[in-house]
Amino acid sequence: MKQTIYSYQQLYLFAKKIFLQIGSSEANAGAAAEVLLSADLRGVDSHGIARLTGYVRLWEVGRINANPSIQVVHETPSTAVIDGDKGLGLVVAPAAMQVAINKAKNVGTGWVSVKNSNHFGIAGYHAMMALDNDMIGIAMTNASALVAPTFSVERLLGTNPIAVAIPAGTEPAFVADFATTTAANGKLEILQRKNEDAPEGWVQTKEGASSKNANELKNGGALLPLGGDKEHGSHKGYMLGSIVDIFSAILSGANYGPWVPPFPAYVPMPENLPGEGIGHFFGAMRIDAFRPAEEFKVHMDKWIQRFRSAQTVPGERSVIIPGEPEREMEAERRNKGIPLLPAVIEDLKILGEKYNLELQ
Amino acid sequence: MKQTIYSYQQLYLFAKKIFLQIGSSEANAGAAAEVLLSADLRGVDSHGIARLTGYVRLWEVGRINANPSIQVVHETPSTAVIDGDKGLGLVVAPAAMQVAINKAKNVGTGWVSVKNSNHFGIAGYHAMMALDNDMIGIAMTNASALVAPTFSVERLLGTNPIAVAIPAGTEPAFVADFATTTAANGKLEILQRKNEDAPEGWVQTKEGASSKNANELKNGGALLPLGGDKEHGSHKGYMLGSIVDIFSAILSGANYGPWVPPFPAYVPMPENLPGEGIGHFFGAMRIDAFRPAEEFKVHMDKWIQRFRSAQTVPGERSVIIPGEPEREMEAERRNKGIPLLPAVIEDLKILGEKYNLELQ
Numbered sequence: 001m002k003q004t005i006y007s008y009q010q011l012y013l014f015a016k017k018i019f020l021q022i023g024s025s026e027a028n029a030g031a032a033a034e035v036l037l038s039a040d041l042r043g044v045d046s047h048g049i050a051r052l053t054g055y056v057r058l059w060e061v062g063r064i065n066a067n068p069s070i071q072v073v074h075e076t077p078s079t080a081v082i083d084g085d086k087g088l089g090l091v092v093a094p095a096a097m098q099v100a101i102n103k104a105k106n107v108g109t110g111w112v113s114v115k116n117s118n119h120f121g122i123a124g125y126h127a128m129m130a131l132d133n134d135m136i137g138i139a140m141t142n143a144s145a146l147v148a149p150t151f152s153v154e155r156l157l158g159t160n161p162i163a164v165a166i167p168a169g170t171e172p173a174f175v176a177d178f179a180t181t182t183a184a185n186g187k188l189e190i191l192q193r194k195n196e197d198a199p200e201g202w203v204q205t206k207e208g209a210s211s212k213n214a215n216e217l218k219n220g221g222a223l224l225p226l227g228g229d230k231e232h233g234s235h236k237g238y239m240l241g242s243i244v245d246i247f248s249a250i251l252s253g254a255n256y257g258p259w260v261p262p263f264p265a266y267v268p269m270p271e272n273l274p275g276e277g278i279g280h281f282f283g284a285m286r287i288d289a290f291r292p293a294e295e296f297k298v299h300m301d302k303w304i305q306r307f308r309s310a311q312t313v314p315g316e317r318s319v320i321i322p323g324e325p326e327r328e329m330e331a332e333r334r335n336k337g338i339p340l341l342p343a344v345i346e347d348l349k350i351l352g353e354k355y356n357l358e359l360q
Numbered sequence: 361m362k363q364t365i366y367s368y369q370q371l372y373l374f375a376k377k378i379f380l381q382i383g384s385s386e387a388n389a390g391a392a393a394e395v396l397l398s399a400d401l402r403g404v405d406s407h408g409i410a411r412l413t414g415y416v417r418l419w420e421v422g423r424i425n426a427n428p429s430i431q432v433v434h435e436t437p438s439t440a441v442i443d444g445d446k447g448l449g450l451v452v453a454p455a456a457m458q459v460a461i462n463k464a465k466n467v468g469t470g471w472v473s474v475k476n477s478n479h480f481g482i483a484g485y486h487a488m489m490a491l492d493n494d495m496i497g498i499a500m501t502n503a504s505a506l507v508a509p510t511f512s513v514e515r516l517l518g519t520n521p522i523a524v525a526i527p528a529g530t531e532p533a534f535v536a537d538f539a540t541t542t543a544a545n546g547k548l549e550i551l552q553r554k555n556e557d558a559p560e561g562w563v564q565t566k567e568g569a570s571s572k573n574a575n576e577l578k579n580g581g582a583l584l585p586l587g588g589d590k591e592h593g594s595h596k597g598y599m600l601g602s603i604v605d606i607f608s609a610i611l612s613g614a615n616y617g618p619w620v621p622p623f624p625a626y627v628p629m630p631e632n633l634p635g636e637g638i639g640h641f642f643g644a645m646r647i648d649a650f651r652p653a654e655e656f657k658v659h660m661d662k663w664i665q666r667f668r669s670a671q672t673v674p675g676e677r678s679v680i681i682p683g684e685p686e687r688e689m690e691a692e693r694r695n696k697g698i699p700l701l702p703a704v705i706e707d708l709k710i711l712g713e714k715y716n717l718e719l720q
Contacts, residue, residue, distance in 0.1 A: 074650065074651060076467060076646070077438070077468060078468040078469045079646075079649040081650050081651060107437040107438045107467050108436030108437060109436075109439055109469060109471050111469050113650050136607075149670070149679050150680065151672050151676040151678070151679050152667075152670040152672060153672065156667055156670055166606055174606070176602070178593075178595075179596075181593075182587065182593045183593065199592065201592050207673070208673030226586060226596050226597070227592075227593075228592055231559045232559065232561050232588055232592070233538075233541075233542045233587075235538075236539075236540075236586050237586070239524075239536035239538060239682045242534070242536070243536060246534070246660070250660055251645075251650040251651065252650065256659070274659060274662060285471065289439040290473050290611040291434060291441060291611065291612070291613060296611065299610045299616070299634060300610055303610060303617055306618065307516055307617065310516055311512065311513050312512060312513065313511055313512070313564075313569075314567070316511040320510070320511065320595070322599045
């Protein structure tokens, strides 16, 4: 499919101006655009500028507050619950992660559960905020239910991603960022566009049968937890997704399970909500709360080098260190620009016309 | 296979006496026997009394210190590093988890990384220690390398389990406890005994090819990370196992990756060890450091009831809540006893003769 290249700066400014147009403050609009575009830079195209229209639609129907008053509603020296005041998750999440980092500075670690928020972009961005502070960063979020737990035909969990960022020394940081499903929904969307089948273990039909149809979710089917089926450990993916849901939403007072608000603004809200908005969970652990950071980094480098240099299966160049492909992608896209699909460009142009902005 | 039933008390006393015979104190021997037997009670037969001989052999070759001086070597209000002094992991782990719980009482959460330890039984036991304190408990450990990361033919990670225990209200607690591989090694051992094939995605050959041979590890093959292969998300299982390794060993100063000491005493130690012993990681989070515990429990009950009552795929009774099968097993085995395989009984009888003890 023919793609057009835009510079990071072009897309960042466009997104920032859109956020300004819907009423975000200068600082919030900049923060939101930066988080959103970090997905495009790192190659997670499904969570970047392609979602800008979606965020605006949520604002249009009153589900997003462009200038939230983000507040700590409960805390201890190492924990906090934050009320996101219906804000953009793109703004609420970095604020919450900063609270976790500040607590870690004081007492070694910080743990923050967030309610009343919205979609926060890629989890990796928030976890990576810890790195410059010589801390390990953790970020997770729940999301609207697309995933059937093992043995269920009902969708009860979101793709509930987990990100963990760990500093190293001369080596780049270790950055894991993954949905707790066999495959993220974005990968399914790529197959849909190409009109290709999905591998087994990604989705099931609405009756719970194994399926290779990449469009199965439109028929009432569901994504499958990491593992795919019971024989291949799907109960473990289900447990992981559940832990993310509970840490993000039951600790904070957000909605959980099948009650998490949907991202598409046209999808009606679930009824009888048990909480407020979407939930996130963040953690920061100061390395030197455990051992001197320099010592830790020497061993992280050794770990990374040992894994990277492992003997590989025929045809593979090396064992991949988590975060490596995304870092390489970011270097390339900062330099050469970000390719967008025609459908995404069309969508952004319509959005621009609505708000008197041109995508240059 | 014909099994013989022993009461919990019989096996507990036998294990405790063995630990006393190798020099453990009364308190340590009791603690170790309790942790060990909790695996048998919960149906994780691979990690229970069947391993008693293995622990004794490690002591015989000088790799286990029966009366360790377990010490906090570094700490902040919410963190600690503990040196297990080569102790039984069965004793070191509950002591470390208690430190995490005490820190959580003071500052909301507690996080403890442990070096210089040994195998700690089932992760779930330690995580569940938090429940009575209205805390969420987390336990993980690294283990000797049996698992090939995605694209590797070398074994670089252990089965590195994660346990998370979360209190509920009228419902029993949510207790997840799982190896970060498609299947735990214990499941492979069951297939070996039955002379059956393994499902695809559990193991690979020493050249990295997919295999159904349950004995593949003896041929130089490897267990696979949760997901099985790249197409089914094995990089996510590899990331999870890596996070466990780093939290357990690089934060504490234990051995990591391919350098983790093996459980069988006859397997030589890896050379040029970068750390001390095996590593664990524990966490405790006070529920009321986030919101009132009673509120939290009402929503946990609602979560559990919603998931348990979900519509199931044909032929399945219900969606399983993590910890449910183990709890039912424990109730049954406390009541009716613990069945042991002839090979395990034989092994225990030989051990008993060596230490002048009878398995009654």
